[in-house]
Amino acid sequence: xxxxxxxxxxxxxxxxxxxxxxxxxxxxxxxxxxxxxxxxxxxxxxxxxxxxxxxxxxxxxxxxxxxxxxxxxxxxxxxxxxxxxxxxxxxxxxxxxxxxxxxxxxxxxxxxxxxxxxxxxxxxxxxxxxxxxxxxxxxxxxxxxxxxxxxxxxxxxxxxxxxxxxxxxxxxxxxxxxxxxxxxxxxxxxxxxxxxxxxxxxxxxxxxxxxxxxxxxxxxxxxxxxxxxxxxxxxxxxxxxxxxxxxxxxxxxxxxxxxxxxxxxxxxxxxxxxxxxxxxxxxxxxxxxxxxxxxxxxxxxxxxxxxxxxxxxxxxxxxxxxxxxxxxxxxxxxxxxxxxxxxxxxxxxxxxxxxxxxxxxxxxxxxxxxxxxxxxxxxxxxxxxxxxxxxxxxx
Amino acid sequence: xxxxxxxxxxxxxxxxxxxxxxxxxxxxxxxxxxxxxxxxxxxxxxxxxxxxxxxxxxxxxxxxxxxxxxxxxxxxxxxxxxxxxxxxxxxxxxxxxxxxxxxxxxxxxxxxxxxxxxxxxxxxxxxxxxxxxxxxxxxxxxxxxxxxxxxxxxxxxxx
Numbered sequence: 001x002x003x004x005x006x007x008x009x010x011x012x013x014x015x016x017x018x019x020x021x022x023x024x025x026x027x028x029x030x031x032x033x034x035x036x037x038x039x040x041x042x043x044x045x046x047x048x049x050x051x052x053x054x055x056x057x058x059x060x061x062x063x064x065x066x067x068x069x070x071x072x073x074x075x076x077x078x079x080x081x082x083x084x085x086x087x088x089x090x091x092x093x094x095x096x097x098x099x100x101x102x103x104x105x106x107x108x109x110x111x112x113x114x115x116x117x118x119x120x121x122x123x124x125x126x127x128x129x130x131x132x133x134x135x136x137x138x139x140x141x142x143x144x145x146x147x148x149x150x151x152x153x154x155x156x157x158x159x160x161x162x163x164x165x166x167x168x169x170x171x172x173x174x175x176x177x178x179x180x181x182x183x184x185x186x187x188x189x190x191x192x193x194x195x196x197x198x199x200x201x202x203x204x205x206x207x208x209x210x211x212x213x214x215x216x217x218x219x220x221x222x223x224x225x226x227x228x229x230x231x232x233x234x235x236x237x238x239x240x241x242x243x244x245x246x247x248x249x250x251x252x253x254x255x256x257x258x259x260x261x262x263x264x265x266x267x268x269x270x271x272x273x274x275x276x277x278x279x280x281x282x283x284x285x286x287x288x289x290x291x292x293x294x295x296x297x298x299x300x301x302x303x304x305x306x307x308x309x310x311x312x313x314x315x316x317x318x319x320x321x322x323x324x325x326x327x328x329x330x331x332x333x334x335x336x337x338x339x340x341x342x343x344x345x346x347x348x349x350x351x352x353x354x355x356x357x358x359x360x361x362x363x364x365x366x367x368x369x370x371x372x373x374x375x376x377x378x379x380x381x382x383x384x385x386x387x388x389x390x391x392x393x394x395x
Numbered sequence: 396x397x398x399x400x401x402x403x404x405x406x407x408x409x410x411x412x413x414x415x416x417x418x419x420x421x422x423x424x425x426x427x428x429x430x431x432x433x434x435x436x437x438x439x440x441x442x443x444x445x446x447x448x449x450x451x452x453x454x455x456x457x458x459x460x461x462x463x464x465x466x467x468x469x470x471x472x473x474x475x476x477x478x479x480x481x482x483x484x485x486x487x488x489x490x491x492x493x494x495x496x497x498x499x500x501x502x503x504x505x506x507x508x509x510x511x512x513x514x515x516x517x518x519x520x521x522x523x524x525x526x527x528x529x530x531x532x533x534x535x536x537x538x539x540x541x542x543x544x545x546x547x548x549x550x551x552x553x554x
Contacts, residue, residue, distance in 0.1 A: 081475045084516040119459040120515050122528040152422055155459035157513060171417030173456040189415070232477045232518035239519050269476070302477060302518070316476045320513055326456070 008255050009244040011218060011226035013206045014089060014096075014199070020209065021095040022138055025102060028208045029144055033063055033107040040204065043212035044224040049075060049160070049197030050267060050298030051373075052286045055204065058194055061184035063108045065192040070110035072101050073188060073195040077118045077165060079157040080268035081320065082300030085228040085240050086198035087121055093202060094131040100201035102139065102146045103208060104194050113148040114188075116165050119155045157324035161372050162187075162195045164326065175328045176372035199228055199299070220246030223285030227299060233265075234258050234305035249274060249282040252301065260305040263388075267297035269317040270377035273384035310389035311347060314382065318343065321378055332375025335366040339382065346394060353394050356386050399435050402427055407442045417443060421454050429469065430461040458512065466501040466508035468546055471525040475514035481521040482534075487511070489536040493543055506550055 028036060040056030047053045062070065074097060078086040089097065101113040117124065132148050139146055151169050153159050159168045163177035166188045187193025196204075203225060207215050215225045223245035232238045235256045253261050263275045266284065272295045274282050285294045304313060318340040327333045342359045345351040363379035370376045386393055397405065406423040410416040420443070424435050431454050440447040454460045461469070472478075472487055487509075491497055494507050501508040517523035520532035524539075531542055 078516055079514060081514040082477065082518050083514075084518060087516055118516075119457075120512075120525065123530060152419070154418065154422060154457035155512070156457050168418065169415060171414040171453065173453055230519065232521065233480065265476075300518075304480075308480065312479075313476060316474075316479055320475055323458075324513060 011242045018093045018095045021099045025099045028103045029106045043207045043215040048199035062194045071188045071193040072104045072113040074115040077160040082268045082302040084230045085299045096205035097201045098135045100204040105146045114151045118153045158326045175326045230299045233302040235303045245285045250279040262306045263304045265302040266295045268300035273381045275388040310392045314385045329371040331366045331369040429465040469508045471512040473515040473523045474511040477518035478522040483522040
């Protein structure tokens with residue numbers, strides 16, 4: 001029986017065993033750089049950290065820069081609330097990530113790679129180091145010069161932002177830089193740098209193993225391939241699932257909801273909140289022409305049922321942002337504080353309900369003027385919650 | 396255990412004395428001392444030939460680099476949305492009752508500090524906490540009491 005188009009499609013690429021890594025590494029580094037880049041470009045793989053920049057293009061841009069020192073960085077500063085897939089990749093199939101980093105080194109002309117591992121995942125270090133040593137031994141054996149090291153973070157959400165991550169690795173406060181210049185020309189230590197999310201690198205491995213077509217055939221236009229989803233909140237089956245991109249949110253809720261789902265937070269606190277009435281028209285993937293409402297996510301899917309107060313949810317998000325704002329730009333630093341104070345004042349009855357409109361205008365200002373994605377994205381969940389659950393905000 | 400000046404020197408020898416080696420050195424001091432005293436920060440600045448204010452500015456940016464004296468075991472309870480929904484307040488109450496301290500405090504014997512932290516990445520097994528670098532998930536008040544009792548006994552055996 002052909003499966004109806006609306007069903008969720010489970011995929012099993014990421015956690016498929018990594019036993020052929022030596023062969024894949026050896027074959028890949030014997031292929032010319034442009035061929036590998038074209039393979040990635042035709043797969044249409046987009047960054048899996050959430051922002052969705054085309055991976056092949058990122059490698060291409062960095063490869064084209066002429067510099068004797070370049071870096072490959074794996075962003076394992078997984079801090080978005082509701083995301084926990086990268087840890088699973090690094091503990092189950094670390095060699096896939098290391099292999100892709102080395103292939104990237106071959107493509108762009110880099111001999112040094114770093115894994116920026118968040119401080120909360122310190123316990124992963126011993127096992128990961130073991131894999132790194134095993135990997136290095138093989139590189140030596142085949143005379144391939146590439147060294148990977150771990151750089152530990154120390155508990156700062158903002159360091160997942162790529163330029164803040166570079167600052168942090170350079171021994172400074174994790175404050176995002178202005179862009180441009182972009183990492184492809186000016187990254188870690190001012191050198192051309194490819195920085196990819198853990199999952200993106202794991203997908204690259206799949207593409208090197210099976211070719212771009214296997215990957216491209218999954219998903220929908222603009223959103224090719226599969227993606228890991230971290231499912232949590234009010235669900236009978238929390239966990240990590242690899243699904244094809246382009247699914248409808250209503251199907252997702254049918255599969256993972258508890259029958260009483262009131263809203264889904266797609267993409268973590270900095271992502272998008274979809275109330276029940278929007279489930280049917282929302283798909284999960286990257287926005288493109290003609291896609292309708294399509295929401296990108298780094299994988300975080302949090303479900304809320306009707307027992308949850310959306311005021312409490314927003315209060316929790318804002319406290320998170322207030323604490324994690326790096327503080328360098330005023331719209332974000334003061335904005336997050338004022339939004340939190342503001343909703344508390346409305347809840348206590350010290351400000352009337354119209355004050356919520358003023359706060360909405362503040363989030364708009366932040367969207368335009370904040371320096372990085374943190375301050376810019378606060379508006380997403382703020383406006384969705386205030387617009388759709390206004391009563392809960394006031395009473 | 397090294398005296399802190401010697402520790403800093405060793406760490407600088409191992410990691411290097413460039414600005415980009417600052418974080419691993421700060422982390423190394425926190426690993427042994429549990430926090431960065433003003434004295435350690437000044438010593439690190441001297442060792443790396445940096446202004447002390449730069450070291451202080453960097454260290455205080457990161458939530459895992461404590462700059463107040465901490466207990467031997469630092470308990471960090473995740474307070475982000477899913478853990479908060481799944482009962483982290485009960486967990487905190489249980490620990491506060493057991494250790495007779497509030498969030499942000501250290502037990503008088505210097506063994507335990509209780510803190511809250513942002514998302515630990517265990518939302519599917521909420522609520523979650525860290526004790527130093529050890530993760531504990533799917534917590535219930537009973538489970539937390541058992542875990543802490545083990546730590547208290549372990550502490551007793553060591554002495």
